[in-house]
Amino acid sequence: MNDIVSRFLEVLDSEENAYWSFCAFMSKVSLTFSEEGLRQKIDLEEQLLKKLDPELHAHVTKIDVDRLTFCHRWLLLGFQREFRHQEALRLFEILSSNHLEMNSFEAEKTRCLERLSCIQQKGGDACIQLSPIKTNFTFELFVCAAILLEHKDTLLKCCNEMDLILFTSSLQNKLSLNPILEKAEELFFNYCTGTVLECFRKYYLKPQKRMSGMFLLKNVLLEKTLTF
Template sequence: MSFDFKEEGLIRKIRLEEELLKELDSQLHAHLLRDGMNGLTFCHRWLLLGFQREFEHSDAIRLFEILSSHHLELNSLEAESARHSERMTHFQREEGKIRPELPSTNNDYTFELFICAAILLEKKQLLLKCADEVELIQFTNGLQGALNLDRVLERAEQAFFNYCNKSVMDCFKKLCTEPKKKGFFSFKLMDLFS
């Protein structure tokens, strides 16, 4: 956690948030990263303070506990264990043949980045009306104590699952589009049934 308070740690988080927002909503991403908007630096306080000013005090404490528990973390031990188990199952199914790694999720996307994205997506229409950095700062100051944690958590969880689902679907698409080696016999059998 201490790395997040260093300049390079926070810059890295903002870059990751930019990448995640691009995945989730390319229109909003393009708007916020155009000239004069200064990217997502207005999210600095959110990420640095763990959204402590955006929610009522009791909700902010609850959110802190959720984020501290590593709920829905792509880089958690549970997630890595699940990925390892899937790789081993695949390895056994392929009878020990080693295949190149399939596309995977970005494990650097922490749940707090999905929380941040959920807020941005919930307020998308207001953000699209912002024309410069000053309006963005006024927008963020207007959010103090005004967000509904349950709605934000629901949206963040949905974005998280959609991202994971898209990653899995990308893996299946890669598997399905890999060229299949056809033996002479199986090729002839397939011709009979087509």
Template structure:
């Protein structure tokens, strides 16, 4: 999907910016949009991600000071910029992949994403976004264990 968007010069993701700026208020029914606002406002999933990052960083730091050799440890922190909102975007994009692949320019892309307004199912989107987020956190934890 990303390759298609880049190939046809549609990689600006303006529609995603709108989703993020408006907190998905137009994409879901009003009551679902309010529920999503509450979910996103609690930052529960991001806090778990940040706790994982902090634990990884502290362990790497302690390993650096516990080793006698002079080799440098990689203390690069886990990217906490990936908030749950981005996983909501990813779930919507992946759910509509086939339709997005049929878009040939920015106008068609904006028209299609605008047609989604008020039609998305929050429960399904949340389930998919949570699954993607969980897999991302699990992969990061697995990467940490492999170090």
């Protein structure tokens, strides 16, 4: 926790303000510092990685019997040691502000676009049931996934747990924040919008023996709308 309180001491103008800010922050994230809380967060990261990249997930979980525990320091300290100091402070502020969480305005806006794209059946009497999003996929999990995916080639070459530990150590003060943030935001929005495409293809893009020209045109236009 010294790593966390040091950020408040650096940014704020007094130890008193730093203390109370730290207390408020810890009341929010204290579960993460317990074994149960950390395991829950790692489990969520594993679920997210499996959805985003099944190949990488299968390889990492095969050689890491504890399933992504090599990422625990990233999630516990908010990636403080992976970025240069000022960038780490900036990322801490972003994560503390609940940037792009599943219950945020941005996420709800994305889900609204899904609802608009939901095609009604039988003249509007029925509508496709979209897959629910997992609201406890916090933005820090997408940041973690972005780092893993950006280093996928290196991770696929790892053969055991020691290789994974060496991999995490090699990233200290080496990562650049802007590209990782861009990748994490891309993953976030792709996750929010991905379910509608799955449903659409399942219900409306099944192979047809005969398709009229108008039906084919409708498919093209709907694909354009959904990708927008």
